[in-house]
Structure formats: C-alpha cells, structure tokens
Amino acid sequence: MVGQAIAVLARAQQDAVWDRTRAGNKLRSHLREYFPGFLAAFQHNREGIYSNIARVLLAAAPTPEQAHTVLDPPRQTVITTR
Numbered sequence: 001m002v003g004q005a006i007a008v009l010a011r012a013q014q015d016a017v018w019d020r021t022r023a024g025n026k027l028r029s030h031l032r033e034y035f036p037g038f039l040a041a042f043q044h045n046r047e048g049i050y051s052n053i054a055r056v057l058l059a060a061a062p063t064p065e066q067a068h069t070v071l072d073p074p075r076q077t078v079i080t081t082r
Contacts, residue, residue, distance in 0.1 A: 024050065034063055 061067035
C-alpha cells in the first residue's frame with residue numbers, strides 16, 4: 001500500500017518535471033522566433049529565462065516594442081535587437 005502510494009507520487013513528480021521542461025522548451029522556441037534579443041540578454045545568467053528577473057521583465061514587456069519603451073537605452077539595444 002505504501003509502496004504503491006510512493007510509486008504514484010513519483011510518477012506524478014516525473015510528469016510535472018516533463019511538463020515544466022516541455023513548457024520551457026516551447027517558451028524558448030517562441031522567444032527564438034519572436035523575441036531573440038530576450039534570449040540573448042539572459043544567455044549568461046545561470047537560471048537563464050527561468051530567473052525571477054526574466055519573468056518580471058517578460059511580464060512587464062512581452063514584446064520587443066514594449067521592452068524598448070520600458071528599458072533605459074543601454075539595455076534597449078541588448079533586449080530589442082534581432
């Protein structure tokens with residue numbers, strides 16, 4: 001009984017990991033097509049596009065045009081160029 005419960009929980013955890021990986025890959029693919037400057041800006045960050053600052057920035061400026069208006073000039077070039 002306990003062993004079966006552990007197996008169910010382990011499977012649910014593995015499914016969650018696969019779902020997160022799939023969502024991350026899909027996000028990265030969409031950003032590569034639509035907003036490549038965003039990927040470039042976070043390529044040297046250890047957490048990359050999964051970092052807190054990346055999520056906050058993407059929520060505040062989800063398009064290159066919005067990033068251009070939200071950020072100061074030195075960062076605009078890094079984020080908004082293709």
